């Protein structure tokens with residue numbers, strides 16, 4: 001006779017405004033029984049850390065499927081600056097700057113999951129900032145100022161962070177890709193509001209470019225204040241899942257030849273920017 005074991009787990013907050021840690025064994029994570037708890041943590045805490053979970057690729061995919069709609073990729077995506085591992089690794093350098101994933105998509109990813117497979121001997125942490133908490137903490141004047149404002153998000157802005165002097169050919173190529181206009185304040189289906197900022201934001205529509213740049217910088221400075229930020233210093237086997245709709249993130253510098261390797265899985269987007 002088989003004995004059904006109840007999934008066991010322990011949760012604790014890592015900072016007051018962002019990130020919780022969830023400790024559970026692989027069997028409990030894969031059972032799907034904790035999935036409602038994880039979805040709730042994603043929504044309320046933005047980032048969920050699974051310390052030294054040591055899941056295999058297959059287990060990471062299976063786990064991802066318990067939490068939402070798995071966004072299939074060709075195998076597990078390798079986040080690394082090593083071009084032998086990922087031929088497009090060069091473009092990943094834009095991940096050193098604050099962003100959320102998929103601002104040019106109609107529905108941005110609901111969540112991403114990274115697991116640490118090889119570490120850099122120096123640097124290579126990851127930071128997230130809670131864009132719900134940052135919006136909430138804005139002054140009433142700033143909340144009023146942002147009503148109706150929309151930013152244009154484009155590859156040109158994203159890649160300018162790594163190519164500050166783009167060639168004519170680069171600019172022309174980047175401009176062939178879809179750009180998207182998104183409200184600076186996202187009113188979610190839940191009724192909660194978050195800021196949509198990051199390095200893909202090119203300019204604010206209808207605003208003078210200089211003024212626009214200043215406002216985007218001011219909002220980023222505000223959002224990335226220490227009280228809204230969680231920094232993760234990776235241990236081998238750690239897995240971190242984050243709400244891509246309520247946080248922005250960035251990788252902290254590490255050498256391109258450090259061997260740092262993360263395996264990523266994703267949850268399909270569930271709602272459009274609004």
Ligand SMILES: [Fe+2]
Nearest residue numbers: 095100101249
């Ligand atoms: Fe990213």
